[in-house]
Amino acid sequence: LNRRLAAFGTTIFAEMSALAARTGSINLGQGFPDTDGPEEVREAAVRALREGRGNQYPPGPGVPELRTAIADHQRTRYGLEYDPDTEVLVTAGATEAIAAALLALVEPGDEVIALEPYYDSYAACVAMAGGTRVPVTLRPHDGRYVLDLDELRAAVTPRTRLLLLNTPHNPTGTVLTRAELAAVAELAVERDLLVITDEVYEHLVLDDLPHIPLASLPGMRDRTVTISSAGKTFSFTGWKVGWTTASPALTTAVRSAKQFLTYVSSGPFQYAVAEALRLPDAYFDGLRAELRAKRDLLSDGLERAGFGVHRPAGTYFVTTDIRPLGATDGLDFCRSLPERAGVVAIPNAVFYDHRAEGAPFVRFAFCKRTDVLEEAVARLERLA
Numbered sequence: 001l002n003r004r005l006a007a008f009g010t011t012i013f014a015e016m017s018a019l020a021a022r023t024g025s026i027n028l029g030q031g032f033p034d035t036d037g038p039e040e041v042r043e044a045a046v047r048a049l050r051e052g053r054g055n056q057y058p059p060g061p062g063v064p065e066l067r068t069a070i071a072d073h074q075r076t077r078y079g080l081e082y083d084p085d086t087e088v089l090v091t092a093g094a095t096e097a098i099a100a101a102l103l104a105l106v107e108p109g110d111e112v113i114a115l116e117p118y119y120d121s122y123a124a125c126v127a128m129a130g131g132t133r134v135p136v137t138l139r140p141h142d143g144r145y146v147l148d149l150d151e152l153r154a155a156v157t158p159r160t161r162l163l164l165l166n167t168p169h170n171p172t173g174t175v176l177t178r179a180e181l182a183a184v185a186e187l188a189v190e191r192d193l194l195v196i197t198d199e200v201y202e203h204l205v206l207d208d209l210p211h212i213p214l215a216s217l218p219g220m221r222d223r224t225v226t227i228s229s230a231g232k233t234f235s236f237t238g239w240k241v242g243w244t245t246a247s248p249a250l251t252t253a254v255r256s257a258k259q260f261l262t263y264v265s266s267g268p269f270q271y272a273v274a275e276a277l278r279l280p281d282a283y284f285d286g287l288r289a290e291l292r293a294k295r296d297l298l299s300d301g302l303e304r305a306g307f308g309v310h311r312p313a314g315t316y317f318v319t320t321d322i323r324p325l326g327a328t329d330g331l332d333f334c335r336s337l338p339e340r341a342g343v344v345a346i347p348n349a350v351f352y353d354h355r356a357e358g359a360p361f362v363r364f365a366f367c368k369r370t371d372v373l374e375e376a377v378a379r380l381e382r383l384a
């Protein structure tokens with residue numbers, strides 16, 4: 001293994017899902033729903049398979065039906081205009097979009113600023129691109145993880161190439177406010193930075209807040225690569241259909257990397273996701289309402305079990321503080337939790353460079369059936 005990757009070992013999601021399987025625990029670690037997405041979307045995939053659409057290599061940028069649906073989605077939801085032919089790229093999940101964007105846009109030695117805690121593939125992909133990551137830490141304040149704008153400003157140096165943003169934010173559940181995004185945008189314009197914004201949880205804003213795409217702020221459209229994924233919005237994480245929207249120049253750059261990573265992927269599923277993006281609002285509202293109820297079920301239960309709970313405004317993760325339970329090391333806590341309670345969670349420390357900042361925090365996923373969450377809560381309440 002080369003030096004760029006040696007530090008990363010096995011992703012925490014594989015480690016913790018294997019631990020759940022080995023111990024027969026309830027897996028609230030890796031974020032995937034235990035109920036598949038809409039029947040009509042599954043049927044659309046079956047139809048595409050049967051009719052021979054996408055069974056052979058689809059076009060490199062993605063099938064036109066899906067690119068058009070993505071452009072329509074950005075326009076109708078956010079008023080953002082993208083040309084499906086030159087400004088939309090379909091990828092193998094958001095994961096490949098992140099990798100391709102970083103590999104395409106980062107020169108060796110460039111600094112990439114990422115909000116810490118950060119999704120684990122960010123660090124590995126910045127390293128593969130030869131970049132240096134510069135974390136800016138989100139810190140809990142009044143029940144919300146907050147971005148310190150002065151710290152963000154101070155992190156920019158002449159070597160900074162781009163900002164890597166994520167809202168709604170995994171693992172903290174923070175939804176960046178318009179004021180925070182405006183400050184990020186202002187900084188990006190002032191220092192002439194590119195931005196990659198990971199908005200895979202765009203439809204999982206659970207509080208009564210809007211999702212604001214960074215690209216919709218003044219000066220941002222042509223310096224921003226926006227990433228999303230069908231995995232989260234439609235509960236088909238195994239299909240690996242993601243995408244980017246960006247200016248023609250940035251899209252061409254990302255495609256240059258993507259063509260040598262996977263070339264293409266997910267043929268028949270692309271057609272199904274094109275249909276999914278056109279589901280009526282009732283679907284998206286229903287998903288949010290369901291997850292809001294599950295967030296509250298799990299958060300209330302974790303509070304009763306003695307955890308400090310950061311109730312998330314978005315995503316399907318809740319970050320907890322284990323110090324009220326007398327524990328301080330989330331990694332030890334998560335490794336022993338299956339034996340002690342038959343539940344698996346994710347230690348937030350793995351998403352930090354400043355590990356001490358994340359040590360006492362543990363993330364639980366609530367994209368699970370109500371009976372599963374109730375059983376998990378019952379088990380965790382017996383911990384105290």
Ligand code: GLN
Pocket residue numbers: 013014029030031032170
């Ligand atoms: N995004 C999911 C999570 O944060 C897991 C994705 C993965 O396993 N790579 O839990």
